[in-house]
Amino acid sequence: MSETPAFAGAPVTIRAKGVSKVYGDFVAVDNLSFSVRKGSVTAFLGPNGAGKSTTMKMLTGYLAPTSGEVELLGKDPGDEGSRIELARRLGYLPESGPLYLDMTPNELLEFFSAVRKLGEVRKAIDRVVEQCAIGEVLHKPIGKLSKGFRQRVGMAQALLSDPDVLILDEPTSGLDPLQIREVRKLIRELGQQKTILLSTHILQEVEAVADAVLMIFEGKLVFDGSLEQMRGEGDLERRFYELAGVDFDDDGDDGDDKETN
DSSP, X not given: OOOOGGGTTXXXXXXXXXXXXXXXXXXXXXXXXXXXXXXXXXXXXXXXXXXHHHHHXXXXXXXXXXXXXXXXXXXXXXXXXXXXXXXXXXXXXOSSXXXXXXXXXXXXXXXXXXXXXXXXXXXXXXHHHHHHTOXXXXXXXXXXXXXXXXXXXXXXXXXXXXXXXXXXXXXXXTOOHHHHHHHHHHHHHHTTTSEEEEEESXXXXXXXXXXXXXXXXXXXXXXXXXXXHHHTTSOHHHHHHHHXXXXXXXXXXXXXXXXXX
């Protein structure tokens, strides 16, 4: 297993050991083993349908693995005794975030603060409102916000407990270029203080925010190392195609796009 040089000596915050998820005859995730180290921003890269979201759900305890083990901050996220502590130390933003469209962002954040039994609620809300730059929409119904602002609100709820680890599933999916730029800027800023694992199928996102890369294809891990190692002697797009076992077209006539492939 490769190590990102800058983080090689850092403690492991997320670890998967031989993790698989099987639905009947379909193997969604196949024997994944990897680690994410403290202080890194790691991209969990792969095409749509590769098994990224399923893996994210197992890492956060939302799904139980069919086989293998998951450790989050040294604990089993599926263990009932660990759930409360991990809920405070983990921020999770699924691809379709937990937003109630008839609430305002302020009401949503107050609701999640109460559910998580946070102390100093107003202080926590003020902190995430500033971090995610949602002050101008704080008292507007979420259902009337742009998708970019909704994603910021989702990020704000994930940050309420000031977690050590952030797991983000396709955080820029469906956003326009300006919104994508702002969300990536926020991820880079948060990455200076927290360990981040984000799933993506967008190569430009990997280039923009990641220190390390895990690539999954058809449920199997096909790369684990630094962004520089992933790029190798060529560029990231060529390497992506090679790892996926697809011929790379130098003329770009395959019809694919870095932002959508």
